[in-house]
Amino acid sequence: MKFPVVLHKDPNSDYGVTVPDVPGSFSAGVTMDEALENTLEALALHFEGLMADGEPLPQPQSLEAHQGNPDYAGGVWAVVDFDVTPYLGKAVRFNATLPEHLLARIDAYVRNHPAQKSRSGFLAEASLKMLQQG
Known part of the structure; x- marks a missing residue:
């Protein structure tokens, strides 16, 4: 999922990152790139805690929802x-029926996009987006 973040930098400080949709999740870094990378780690720790606490x-939300x-x-x-999928719970096998042509297109997409590891991953990501x- 795509989370909007806002970076701030005060004189003589690192970049600070706030994730408006995840209260209590903050990050920082010497550079903007480092701060954004550290944000992914901060989100992972935060989501693990949320999952553990049930x-x-x-x-x-959209950027526009926060800009004001x-x-x-x-x-x-x-x-x-x-990637929120590791925090959605245990994987459950189910049976689905799709048109052959659509399934072939999904499989071709997965083959041509290494970030997509499987057909199931593609379907999960598409479902989350919807x-x-x-």
Whole structure:
């Protein structure tokens, strides 16, 4: 899922990162790139804690939903792509029926996009995107 983040930098400090949709999740780094990379680690730790406590996982809103918030004034906005699938619970096998041509297109996409490890991963990611849209 793509989470909006805002970076702030005060004189003589590292970049600080706030994730508005994940209260309590903060990160920092010497460079913007490092700060964004560290944000993924901070999100992983935060989501592990939420999962352990049985809390619901946060859902990202659009950048526009946060830009008017005065708490983030003067910050630089970015988006981090965070894989939430490891925090959705145990994988469950199910039987699905899809048109042959559609299944062939999915398989071709998975073969040509190394980030997609499997047909199931593709279907899970596509489902999350649709659910995120509401």
